[in-house]
Amino acid sequence: MIPRPLLGAFSLLTFLASTKLSCAAGLVAPEVLESGLPGSVNAVSCESRDLALRELIQSRDVVGGKILVMVGGADQSFADAWRSLVGLRPVKVSLILAHGFTRPIDDSDHVEIIEFGGNGCALSRTFIPGSLWDTIIRRLKSESLSV
Numbered sequence: 001m002i003p004r005p006l007l008g009a010f011s012l013l014t015f016l017a018s019t020k021l022s023c024a025a026g027l028v029a030p031e032v033l034e035s036g037l038p039g040s041v042n043a044v045s046c047e048s049r050d051l052a053l054r055e056l057i058q059s060r061d062v063v064g065g066k067i068l069v070m071v072g073g074a075d076q077s078f079a080d081a082w083r084s085l086v087g088l089r090p091v092k093v094s095l096i097l098a099h100g101f102t103r104p105i106d107d108s109d110h111v112e113i114i115e116f117g118g119n120g121c122a123l124s125r126t127f128i129p130g131s132l133w134d135t136i137i138r139r140l141k142s143e144s145l146s147v
Contacts, residue, residue: 046121049095052114056099059112065101074140079115081136082128094118100133109133 056067070078075096083090095116102109109130115123 046119047114047125048122049097049116049120052097052116052122052125056097056112056114060099060101063101063104065099068096068098068100070096070098075115077140077143078136081139082113082132085132085136091115091123092118093123094120098133100130 053067060067075093078096079093080090093115097114097116099112100109101112111128111130111133113124113126113128115126117123
C-alpha cells in the first residue's frame, strides 16, 4: 500500500502546474505492455503498487521528471480517456502511477503510466508521448469545468 502522506503529496493540479511536458502535433499510439505483465491474465506473479512506485522513483532519480499518483476518480477518468483515444478496451482501475520525464537521448517528453486493478496488481505499463498526455489532461480539465 502506498502511504497516505505520499498520496496527498502529489495531486493532479500540482503536477499540471509543474510539468514541463509540451504538446506536439498529432497523436501516437502508445506501447502497452499488458500480456506478460505481472497481474495480467496470463501472469503468475503480481507487480505491487509499492514495487512499481519504487521503480518509478529510481527512474526519476536517474532521468528526472515528476511522479503523479491518481486516485479518487481521477484514476478511472484518465484510464477511460486515454484508452478511448487510442482504441483500447476499458478496464476498471484502482490507482494510476505516472512518471513524466524528458528522454535525455532526444530531449522528447514522455510519460510512463502504470494502471492498477482492485487487487493491487499492475494491469498495464504504458509509455506515451508527452503530446498525448497533454491532450488527455486538457480533455479531462475541460470536462470537469463543464460539469
